Amino acid sequence: MAGKVIPIPTLNDGPRDFDRLFSIWKQVNNDFEDVCFDFSKCRFLRPNAVAFLGGLARLIEYRAGIVVFDWDTFRNSAVMVNICQNGFAGNFGYHASGWDGNSIPYRETTFLDMNGIMDYLTYNWIGKGWVNVSERLRDAIAGRMWEIYNNAFEHSGTKIGVFSCGQYFKTSNELVLSVVDFGQGIPNKIRAFLRHQTGEDRASKLAGAYCLKWAFTSGYSTCIDGVARGLGLDLLKEFIRVNQGKMEVYSNDGYAIIDRDGDRYFNTGFVFDGTIMHITLRRDERFYIFQDETKRA
Amino acid sequence: MILSIKNQIGPRCIIMEDGQRIYEIIHGPLKKGETVTLDFEGVRQFASPFFNFAIGQLLKDIPEVDLRRLLQIENINETGNLVVERVIENAAKYHGELDYRKIVDDMLEQQAKESL
Numbered sequence: 001m002a003g004k005v006i007p008i009p010t011l012n013d014g015p016r017d018f019d020r021l022f023s024i025w026k027q028v029n030n031d032f033e034d035v036c037f038d039f040s041k042c043r044f045l046r047p048n049a050v051a052f053l054g055g056l057a058r059l060i061e062y063r064a065g066i067v068v069f070d071w072d073t074f075r076n077s078a079v080m081v082n083i084c085q086n087g088f089a090g091n092f093g094y095h096a097s098g099w100d101g102n103s104i105p106y107r108e109t110t111f112l113d114m115n116g117i118m119d120y121l122t123y124n125w126i127g128k129g130w131v132n133v134s135e136r137l138r139d140a141i142a143g144r145m146w147e148i149y150n151n152a153f154e155h156s157g158t159k160i161g162v163f164s165c166g167q168y169f170k171t172s173n174e175l176v177l178s179v180v181d182f183g184q185g186i187p188n189k190i191r192a193f194l195r196h197q198t199g200e201d202r203a204s205k206l207a208g209a210y211c212l213k214w215a216f217t218s219g220y221s222t223c224i225d226g227v228a229r230g231l232g233l234d235l236l237k238e239f240i241r242v243n244q245g246k247m248e249v250y251s252n253d254g255y256a257i258i259d260r261d262g263d264r265y266f267n268t269g270f271v272f273d274g275t276i277m278h279i280t281l282r283r284d285e286r287f288y289i290f291q292d293e294t295k296r297a
Numbered sequence: 298m299i300l301s302i303k304n305q306i307g308p309r310c311i312i313m314e315d316g317q318r319i320y321e322i323i324h325g326p327l328k329k330g331e332t333v334t335l336d337f338e339g340v341r342q343f344a345s346p347f348f349n350f351a352i353g354q355l356l357k358d359i360p361e362v363d364l365r366r367l368l369q370i371e372n373i374n375e376t377g378n379l380v381v382e383r384v385i386e387n388a389a390k391y392h393g394e395l396d397y398r399k400i401v402d403d404m405l406e407q408q409a410k411e412s413l
Contacts, residue, residue, distance in 0.1 A: 114312050118342060139342045140376035146311055146344045197397040202405060210404045219387050220395075227313075227354045228391030231345040231383055 003034030003066065008042045011049035013176070013278060018250055021052045022272045028056065034066040040073040047165040048178035048278050050088050050106055055163035055180045055274075057092060058108065062160050069094070086165055104128070104166030104177060111161070112153040114146075120164075121145045130168040130175055131281065144239045147232030148179050148277045155222060156183025156275060175281045182274040185252035187211035193222040208254025209265035216256065216263060237263060244282060251275040298326050303339035310343045310377070316350030323351075327359055327367050337373040343380050352381060353388035361389050 006027055011017045028035050037053065045053075057067040069092050074080040083089045087098030088106040098105055104125045109117060121142035126133065133141065152162045158181040166177040184192075190211040194203035206214075214220055216237055221230030237258050240247045249256040252273070255266045300322060306315040323333045335351075355364055370381060 112312070114309065118309055118311065122342070135341075136374060136376065143311065143342045143344045143376070143380075146342075150312075150344065150346055194397055194401050198401055200398070200401075203401050205408075206401070206404055207408055210408055214400075214404070218383075219390055226357060227349050228356075228384075228388035229345070229349050229353075231349070231380075231387050235345060235380070235383065 003036050003068070004028065005036045005038050007038045007040070008045075008049075008053070010041070010043040011045050013046045013048045013178075013248075015255075017046070017049070018276070019270065021049060022250075022270050025052075025056055025272060025274075026270075028060055028065075030065075031063045032065055033060065033063070034068075035060050036068040036070055038070050038073045039079065040075055042074075042079055043076050045079055045082065046178075047086075047104070047167045047176050048180075048276060050083060050086060051163045051165040051178045051180045052276065054088060054091065054106055054108065054165070055160065055182055058160045058163070059182045067092075086167070088165070102168045102170065104164075104168070106165040107163070109149065109162045109164070112149065117149050118142055118146060125166055125175070125177055126281075128168070141239070144236050145177070145279070147236050148279075151232055152179065152181045152183065152275065152277075155186070155189050156181045157189075158183035158274075173282060177279045179277045179279075180274065185273055185275055186215050186249070187252040187254045188273075189222055190214055197224075207267045208252050209256075209267045212249060212251065212254040212256040213263075213265045216258075240279070246280040248278045249275065250278075298323070298331060299334045299336060301336045301338065303337070308339055308341045310337070310340055310347040310351075312344075313346040313350040316347040316352075319351040320354060323368070324355060327355060327364070330363075330367065332367050332369065334369040334371055336371045337377060338371075340373070340377065343377040345380055345384060348380055348384040349388070353384045353391075356385070356388040356391075361385065 004027065006024055009020055011020060060067045071094055082103065084094070084096040085099055085101045086103035086106045089096050090098060091106060091108065107120055122138060126141045127138045149162060152158060160182060162179060162181045164177065164179045168175050187208040191203050191206055195201060216233050218234040219230045223229050236247070240258050241260060241262070244260045246257065246259040250272060253268050253271045255268050257264050302310060302319065305319065326333055373381065
């Protein structure tokens with residue numbers, strides 16, 4: 001296949017790793033472009049990279065390009081084992097079925113499939129046994145995480161669906177879930193909404209950081225069909241903070257981080273057409289409580 | 298009227314379409330001043346889109362004080378109850394309308410200050 005060869009480096013989940021992912025995205029942003037991903041320099045792929053690359057491959061296909069993951073270039077067997085285990089390789093033509101391990105399966109969700117998504121969150125992620133939580137808490141956490149998928153489908157306008165992957169990291173005792181879409185992005189959606197509501201173009205000047213802050217404010221929503229909304233991200237934010245987890249959001253030119261120190265919003269040096277929600281929970285049952293439980297205690 | 302939510306939609310109160318179904322069943326009776334009991338026995342998972350549509354939108358034409366008197370919620374766990382309360386609180390505020398021009402002005406002003 002003649003096409004652009006894109007080398008995939010080692011990809012973790014620090015800010016520079018997300019920069020690298022967006023740089024890869026930028027290189028394959030044309031219609032009818034055939035792409036071959038080369039993994040010869042890749043020593044590790046965190047779940048955010050797996051979800052992102054899977055979504056990017058579907059985006060290339062949607063734009064009538066051909067995608068090849070060059071399996072022969074995998075020099076690091078741990079990376080190969082990991083993407084076989086989480087089902088990513090099998091999804092893209094490699095002869096391997098996923099199996100249970102420390103991975104939360106790579107998942108492509110093309111519509112808001114409530115039971116499929118809730119089963120994935122309830123039994124494959126939080127309820128897998130890595131975090132010792134009660135059934136009530138397991139169900140409640142899955143309900144909070146649902147809000148991410150709901151937001152992606154309700155607001156992003158994604159044409160190719162939503163991509164997710166996760167992992168439990170034994171050494172750091174962390175449970176990670178990454179959810180990616182290649183839709184219009186949260187800041188762009190908010191700017192368009194506010195332009196429409198005010199009838200003025202000034203909202204276009206709002207920076208990504210401010211748009212994300214708006215999105216995470218309780219009661220603010222871009223839906224105006226007479227039904228109050230705008231609680232989903234706020235409920236999720238509250239849960240993450242109370243439980244000393246971490247949520248990072250990259251969307252267009254904005255970046256948000258929510259953790260036990262509160263929420264902070266920044267402008268990024270790049271613009272990515274889409275949204276990544278990256279959640280990290282700690283595997284320590286002492287942390288898993290809800291606001292009502294803190295009030296009772 | 299007593300409505301078993303599990304019988305109507307199953308053990309997950311998650312999506313807005315299911316919330317809308319419940320709304321359509323209970324809105325008329327509540328509007329007429331009848332008491333409605335929603336029984337959540339057997340429901341395990343909750344998310345805000347369901348409650349926005351099932352309960353939040355009732356506040357469009359039923360005052361909060363009447364809604365709290367007429368609508369009884371039974372056998373819901375604390376997680377679900379927390380979401381219900383937040384939805385009612387949010388919907389009561391929402392119907393006061395937002396001044397989007399002021400919101401944009403405030404954000405741009407803040408943005409300008411921080412970029413100095």
